[in-house]
């Protein structure tokens with residue numbers, strides 16, 4: 001009989017058992033990379049077809065807290081659902097009803113929908129020339145957790161949504177292993193909103209020009225916890241240039257918000273040796289979210 005997990009719940013149960021047993025190779029010893037990615041693919045498909053709260057253990061006990069956050073967020077102009085910056089727009093052209101350029105705008109003073117619109121037609125740096133779409137965010141803008149990644153890749157540039165490629169599916173799986181789902185309980189964005197050509201690393205001036213958008217996103221979403229995935233997000237938000245391997249494992253603060261850092265899921269897919277540390281980082285994230 002096959003022991004291959006068939007869906008996201010099987011995989012999550014499997015991961016938790018491995019984690020609870022303290023086993024070193026949580027994902028990739030008995031599950032192949034292909035099996036993990038196939039399960040992550042199914043998770044994405046299930047998440048888009050299911051009623052809210054399926055993958056999340058957060059719902060019941062935190063309902064009143066969520067309602068309070070929702071009311072506070074609405075007062076800041078933060079929508080209950082991310083406006084569809086990517087897929088809803090039928091063509092890849094820039095909106096023509098926004099005449100002010102990002103270079104002229106005081107980004108720190110914008111409301112949520114203005115911020116997304118200004119980002120959408122930003123020409124601040126060279127990345128504007130090569131992009132198909134600006135990748136602003138996905139998930140729930142009223143979430144307690146913001147996940148900050150590095151920059152869009154090819155799939156994200158095409159769809160306008162962050163973390164939709166293989167790394168994104170893996171991220172969804174890691175989040176599910178600690179009862180978090182992109183659809184309900186997480187807001188996802190990147191340090192850079194436009195794809196660097198050939199997926200090269202972000203350049204320092206690009207980060208400097210783009211980071212006011214991220215800073216404002218964080219201020220408006222007002223998360224209770226931030227997770228930085230990968231070196232660029234971790235270094236930017238901790239304000240250091242220490243390597244990720246030295247940064248991870250501690251809880252920092254960004255503008256008074258607790259911040260956990262971990263490896264980028266794409267790096268993890270290339271280097272299974274970081275799996276145990278990543279698992280520990282997600283447990284730390286869960287503890288911070290639970291206030292324990």
Ligand code: URA
Pocket residue numbers: 149150151152153156161162163164165167168190230266
């Ligand atoms: N990697 C990232 O850091 N962000 C994305 O949106 C996709 C891949």
